[in-house]
Amino acid sequence: MMNPLQSPKYFDLRTQPPNPDHGHGHHDDDAAADASDSLTDWDGKEHLDAWSDEDTARNQPLVLRRRKTRARKIREAVASLRSLLDTVLLLVILGLVLERRGQREGRYEFAGDLSGFAPRFSQQIKTFVPDPGFVPENGSEFFTKEVREKWLSIVPKGLGYVRINDTKGYDNLPTPLLFYPNSTFTTSMTHQIHCLHNIVEVVAALTSNQPDMMPMEGAWHLSHCFEYLRQSIMCCGDVALEGQQTTFPEGWKGSDGWDAKHVCKDYSQVISYLEDNSADKDVWI
Structure with a gap:
């Protein structure tokens, strides 16, 4: 008979029933x-x-x-x-x-170097101005120290003679000068000034009746310089417009060119470059 005070135990069917062997x-x-x-x-x-x-x-x-x-x-x-x-x-x-x-x-730079030796120089607008100090009307004055110094002031030390050590790095190089060390060349600008100075020297000696002041090169050099300058002028082909003269004697017509403006290289740069690359530092013209 069941004890009324004890409730029956119910087991979840999903769980395992208690083991009867245990208490x-x-x-x-x-x-x-x-x-x-x-x-x-x-x-x-x-x-x-x-x-x-x-x-x-x-x-x-x-x-x-x-x-x-x-x-x-x-x-x-x-x-x-x-x-x-x-x-x-x-x-x-x-x-x-x-x-x-x-x-x-x-x-190629106009009126410049073909070989690649010289750089491109800056350009300037220049108006030509007469300077009688380079060519005095009195021929005898040309041989003074003052005139000579003026001419020397416009050329570099070494007169544009330059030395190129590595000739393989340049194209179209002319034949190097004989009797100079290594590969030495001169430059066109200084050659032109040298020729112009020689012509003026001959004219000054003749007009001042000083034959002993004639350049020792003689007539052959004078002829060379005329031809050389002719071709140099033609090569540059400066076509700057020029107007009425302002310095000619009365009665003379034409243009003296002093009112024209020209496109020029910076001359100070040219001089500096040639001196930096000069074969020597001799001062002459």
């Missing part, structure tokens, strides 16, 4: 607790798994959208960078083409 009491409570924990663990895991699956399903489109947005921004940045690089490369190529075209069209 009752706290062992039964432990079994119930284990059953409850097992049920709780099983239900909680099932709930978490269900929540995780639901959350993933709900958030998956947002993740994909973020990834697509990030990928699109990266593509746009790469496209912009590539466009910038293409533009820079195009400008560089265009600059190189224009530079090469300019080199082909203006490869």
Whole structure:
């Protein structure tokens, strides 16, 4: 007969029934607790798994959208960078083409050096101004120290004779001068001034009746200088416009050229360059 004070024990069919070999009491409570924990663990895991699956399903489109947005921004940045690089490369190529075209069209400097020895000098606008100190009307004055110093002031030390040590680095070099060390050459500008000075020297000696002041080179050198200067003038071909004369004696018409403006090289740069590369430092003309 059942004790009315003792309630019957019910077991969850999902759990293992108690072992009849063991006693009752706290062992039964432990079994119930284990059953409850097992049920709780099983239900909680099932709930978490269900929540995780639901959350993933709900958030998956947002993740994909973020990834697509990030990928699109990266593509746009790469496209912009590539466009910038293409533009820079195009400008560089265009600059190189224009530079090469300019080199082909203006490869040689007007009235300049063909070999590449001399650089391009700056240009200046010059108005010719008469200076009678170079060629005095009185021929005898030409042989004074003052006049000679004026002529020496317009030529470099060494009179434009230059030495080129590495001749292989230049094109179209003429035959080097004999009786000079290494590869020595003279320059056209100083040669022209030397010839002009020689002509004036002859004229001054003749007009002042001082035959002993004639240059020792003689007539052959005078003839050479006339021809050399003729071709030099024709080579330069200066076509600056000139107007009415202002210094001729009364009754004379024409142009003296003193009001014309000319495009010239910076003469101080030319002198400085020739002195820096001179074969020697002799002062003569």
